[in-house]
Amino acid sequence: MERDPRLAPGGPGVTRWRPVSSRRLALLLAGALSAFAAQAASHVFLVQNSGWMEPFYTDPQSPYKALVTEVVQAAMQPGDALVLASFNQGVPGAPSPHALLAQKGKPDREKLRGVLDPLQVGRKPGGKAMADTDLGEAVGTAIDGALAGKPGLVWLFTNNRNSPNNDQATARRNREFYQLIHEGKAIRKALAFPLKMPVQGAQYRAGGLMVYVFAVQEQGVRELDALLAGGRLKQVITETPARLKPLDQDTVRLVPARVENTPGVRYTVLPGGRLRAELDADTPASGNARITWRLENAMYPYTIKQADITAQAALAGEMKPVALSPDAVRNLAPGRPQPLASSLGLPVANLPGKWSLAALSTAGSAQVLPGRIEVRLANQRLELSQAFRERMAELFPGDPLPDIFTPPAEIQHSRAVLPVEVRLRYGSGPLLAAIGGLFALLATGGALLVAATRGRKVLVTVDGEQRTLRTRAGAKTPLYNAAGDQVAELRTTLFGHQLANVHEGASVRLGK
Template identity: 40%
Template sequence: MKKILISVVLSSVASLSYATQQAFLIQNSGWMEPFYQDSNSQFKPLINGVIQTVAKPDDKIVVSVFNQSNALAKSPKIIYQGAGAQPMLADLQAQQIAYKNDKAYADTDFTEAVVSTITEPFAKQSGIIWIFTNNKNSPNNDAETIARNKEFYTLIHDNPAINKVLAFPLKMPVKGQHFNASGLMVYALAYGQSAEKDLNQLVESGQIAKIFTQQPALLKPLDKEPVQMIPQGVKNSSSIRASLSQDHKVLIFDLEPKKVVPEIKLTADLKNNFYPYNIAATKVEAKLMLANGQQAPIQISQTQVNLLTKENTKLEFNLPIPADVVVSPWSWTAFKAMGKQVIVPAQVQVTLYEQQLTLSDQFKQNLHDLFPNDPLSDVFVAPSNIQSSTAIIPVQFRLQYPLWSVMVMMAGILFGILLLIFLFALLSKSKRYDVLINGINKQSIQLKPFSTQNIYGENAKIIAVAKRGLSKPTLEILDKDIIITLR
């Protein structure tokens, strides 16, 4: 029943938009004794430093201590709630190990702490949950520990409402009256899509690196953005340059329209984004997708890859250049650019099939050293149901069109306008002609271009019709007995 309740609670992220919510859950159960008792412990200063580093002034902040609810007290217990990060060291120093009765320290329930935070201070709205723990989940201190560890594993990996999970294993040797510890684990859980974006921003901006100097371990998601493509060069064209944008997210190709080839033979490194996991995939596919929906397959030099955490894999990609990418220098698109770059957006999609994720040996040894015989380290075992992952890499084709074509088009447009003005003036101007009937000047007429006028004889009888085009007018003589000329 509890698993069903957890699933319902965690799948009901509301869609309303709020300022970033962040909760900081600090374990104070019995296993944490040395972190609180050792006079050299950096546990509480670390927590204060994290709060001050990652929280913005307008964030909604909750700081709680947690263990497991018992007859004496409910868990978690809020020690601060408000807007923005406040100096918390004094409040943290006042916290001590919790008891479940007069003689025994309190036990630990991770899932209870997370779910209670989401349902109460978060009010089921998206937010980031930080957990500071010695990585021991021990509800009731009995055989249920294994089951609760599995419950926490399911919460992290399988529940769709937890969008992203990072972990930071830290070396922190401490000694207490009853227990010793070698290290500390800090988890960051993003509850909801908004929190996932906020957590990504904290990582990408370098804000988290100010307090955690080592690369964070990614626990979730393990089915998207597995790799980064780092261009190294173009083999079949010296006029095409491949590079990355300043934020290292966009793959950029600078092209010269006159020297475009049917495809780009790009050499690039694939960087593993799933630290601390090595990625083995039996099949790799890639395709180019334009903004108009057009797609084209990309041939890859290797169809199987083994991506290690610390080493990139060099591959060659035959990237087709669809005809839609290279527009004519006489096109409206080139004209609008006015000699500047024309940017054609696209995407490269790279998919790894039948992927197998294994912890790197170095990280595994680090976990063993920090948390010996710790069953909760099983959260780093990748779920077996994730068989593939896809990376969507934004692409820009940048084409530099010459200014002379724009100047020619502008000159043509100007010439057309002047021609129209000339024709208009020509068409609106009248010319006077004398009408000679049988050699005698009888009358005069005025004709505009492309106009006609009747010529009258005696008794107001029409004897001819004068017609003018752009040049000299012509006469249509109706009375053949009369000689009529114009001059």
């Protein structure tokens, strides 16, 4: 095995181990997914089979492989792409990860069982020693090789013992692994599902399993969020996911608990906690709304030990500060909301007037103006919640995992956004008045058109001879004397007739 002194992506100070044949393996996995780049999502499922995983493979009652099967089924849609691979630590003659299945489309359970059932604990070449573990190598190869840095989801099934070369300093190795997660730029979102899975093998015993999912690039984040929102994964894994990354976005939730309406404004709390403000354009709104919120910590398993909190509202193209009371957070644990009072005003002066095009186009209904409330936490200090520590101690007794979950010290600021909907109702009066004016204008135009195109009779006397001529508005009619010489011109407009270019000495007049 060669040791690569290069740093992991975005992870200064983290040494990365790369086996001699990993380049070839990366090309193999990349080729497996290259044909699926245009599909809905790409998934790489990494199933650990190192020596530390021995009880998960040898216990007859182990649900390990069944869990992998069901997670694959829940995570994938029919159009997705998949690489399923086992991993331990790559060495010459035994590369890791090792692709078990690569295909376009969602595999059925029978096919997954046929691939996973024969899988056993990995062995080092030339002996009976069980393979070691390198979590960073597995995740790095999946991102750089199988996905080739493109968007997708990387799933990792592990007992969380990271011990390359059977290194007993698992705490340090785990710390390197988490540094890769926090500082690696390719991973935009990371979740961990701690699961209770007691198994007894011939050599080892284990009480729990960790399932990670890493969203690569922003498209991967959207795919993961859609998967979680759809509830498919929740049917397989009922545990609340522990967030590893990001820790500076959507850290808190604002849920309106009580709203005091102000004159001219009606407030409603919509499903999902969105706030709607409805007002009539004919009824001027006044005053600020008093809103009591439930401030919820959305960063399980972290407690927000302390943070200063500010907020502002973006409504109708204007940013307005939101007064909060209190303006600080202390010991906000996951699942324990803190009441938060606020004063919110609508920028009425910036709303479209009742004679605006927007008002006329939505008369009798409502114009929807999207907005948002931004909450910012500064001087933020996070602490792993006691409940999570106790949970980890139960699943992984003696493991230093909770200390390794400590978030990076540089993450001291975060923000969250609450969508707000302003519905401005306009009466039908301005629209009816506009329609009436339009009809009047059309009627006037029609009358002018008729007048312009209607034929007219006019009596003209030339040298004492009376003549009746037919003409229309805009016409120029030449007038001749008895000798055939043009002596004048009759011009007709919407408003009458007139003689023009009358020759000297000619006797020409309108009428008799």
